[in-house]
Amino acid sequence: MSGAHASQHPALQHHFDNLDQQFEASTLGMWLFLVTEILFFGGLFTAYLVYRIAYPEAFADASHHLNIVLGGTNTAVLIGSSLTMAMAVYAAQLGRRNTQVIFLVATMALGLVFLGIKAVEYSHKFEEHLVPGINFVFEGRDPIHSQLFFSLYFVMTSLHALHMIVGIGIMTVLTVMAWRGRFTKAYHTPVEVSGLYWHFVDIVWIFLFPLLYLIDRHGPVH
Amino acid sequence: MDTAAAPHSNYLHDGYTLKSWLLTRDHKRIGLLYLFGVTAFFVLGSFFAALIRIELLTPAGDLVESDTYNRLFTMHGVIMVFFFLIPAIPAVLGNFLLPIMIGAKDMAFPRINLLSWYVYVIGGTFTLTALVMGGVDTGWTFYTPYSSAFSQSNVALVVVGIFINGFSSILTGLNFIVTVHKMRAPGLTWFRLPLFVWAHYATALIFVLGTPVIAITLVMVGAERLLHLGIFDPKLGGDPVLFQHLFWFYSHPAVYIMILPAMGVMSELIAAFSRKAIFGYQFVAFSSLAIAAVGFLVWGHHMFVSGQSVFAAMAFSLLSYLVAIPSAIKVFNWTATLYKGSISFDSPMLYAFGFMGLFLIGGLTGLFLAALAVDVHVTDTYFVVAHFHYIMVGGAIMMYLGGLHYWWPKIFGKMYNEAWAKVAAVTIFVGFNLTFFPQFIVGYLGMPRRYHAYPPEFQIWNIMSTAGASLLAVGYAMPTVYLLYSLVKGNPAPDNPWGATGLEWKTSSPPPTHNFETPPVVNEPPYNYAK
């Protein structure tokens, strides 16, 4: 039975009996936090749902102005970063220091690519006068409610981007810790738990992409 | 069993510097940090209540301008709801007692626990800053589009403060849930847990599932206000009622955040002072979970006159009746516990009796409000104000005080003056009823809430209410005095002054830093009083 006497592992916190209990607690804690994130983004999805059902043409017209190539590329980039994250966790489970670091850095790099592409998209929207509250001008079947789409687009994607930035920050800390050999077969909880967070942020985008970029794409552009 | 003659070191002696308190990871000290915070906010919120009651002594709006009055009731509501009632029992008593009651050395995440306090303080600071800059006049409910587009007050600052404070709730909630799942002592199965723990577990579920929704809603209000993004503003294509749906999705369960911990305290007090196991323990435990779950299904009863569909209104009305059932089950079970119990009238029990009656009235008037036809008549009147104060003040605050008294000897190792405590409890009970019962009457007669001027025929009720509030203030001041006095001059408390069951009474008063000299093992049912 592992860890039966008080383990002397330096990462074991005094109020836990053993590393397994600590790992289970940390994992459960992160899952609970992710549940709060589901409800957090959920409020925005509620607004989106209500308005999309109320104003389908306005939303379709607005959606046509988003760039599928950039959005689609970003989707692929994030899925790739989830793969590299899973590989980083795998390496941590096997206690392989260098591999961990490589994959953590790869995850961060892909995250930065995502943010770069997002920044490009935002600058396009500025140029196209599609930023509500700043320079919004729109011709379509229902311009007022198309503006609603863009309000939601900016709030939802920037909130997501903020989560990405936090994620990259976490990855940076993890990379430094991994480089210093802090994660081994016996203890690599922070890597697993941060991985959960990273995958969650990927999942949010998995929904944002079709809901924002792919509305009624077969229809005529207005 | 001997009690050691030499005093053991306890958590209060574990460092005397400010730093040892501000950087503590000890859940007991964090509970006391919260005690300090919530008390300060309670005093501030009461100050606004006093101004409101003074204004309402006369029918004319003569103390303050109507715009100022709007700010008074808004700040009263914001401070009392978000910075006092929501944290009070869970963050003070829950933090202190939960690990001890389950036989653990600390919460699952001590540093996150400390972080939750700092987040509370930071959120409070933003809100206080807004207050100093003139406050907010939207009502604590921040209805749009007034809050998002028209109000000239410091909405963004307050909204940021409440948003930040929400994370304090979320972190506390996650800590409680993980702690109860993963840190229970050997032998402590779920059905051996004290009902206080069940109540806080259910509360923690609400913290985690509900708080994020108000957080994102406030973000949207802030975005609308600062960035002119129209989400709730009809001019920009939005729907103001959508704000209400999102706001009340959290804010209704929030009232269960306020009452469930109080019910947890109630179970402990009734059992201890009847020297009897709680009747129907499993029913009470499951009722806590039921209240937490069903409480999420009723929010539309705050919106009966807002323009939602009749279908939705009827559904929410029916569900609101259903959510009363688990609360009623608890009241029946507490009553049944008293039957043939060996009842003593120590001061905590006086608070418990107060709760029984006042929560009953508050709960029943909730049913009046859940009836669509009645609600249309009394909505936005003082009837509603009286209803929720019966629950929040007559219910939650009574149990906060009852719990504070009951566990005071454990927390500080001192006994307070029991005679004064009894006087205070009775004063509070009388003062409370004199303050709020007239409000049922005057509300039913038609006096609107949130107005600082009213027709002269309502004055007599308002005078009674303000007189009651003065008495209530005296009642609240008393514990402040004798409890603080006990810290200096109180008799040292034994391990178990009330002769109650529960792991917290098996350790010293105050407890050692790691809660138990030897970690406990549990092999008996809860509330195992000898026949």
Place this chain on the structure above:
Amino acid sequence: MTDHASLVGALNGGHMQGEKHLVPLRVYFTVFGILMVLTGLTVSASFMDLGPFNTVVALVIAVTKMLLVVLYFMHVRYSSRLTWAVIGAGFFWLALLLLMTLADYVTRGVGWLHYG
């Protein structure tokens, strides 16, 4: 007298849970491949006129992608029932929020949400 920790172990079923499952690499690569294919699929499906089923298809694909990430990348396939309960509760509560709010709007009658 056994020490506290071993008592914890004994009373929790004798064996400390949490020995992490090592997912084979080929599983990760397969999942990655499927996710990329599904992404391409969702884009091309959006250009086909499927009437009301466009939305359905998009959501089904999104949910499938999410399940793959959750089950394999996030190891939920190998996790405890408590983890499944927590995740389930999260999604269930989201559904409550979405559906009950929508229940108001769709039952309002003709011309709902059209002001002026």
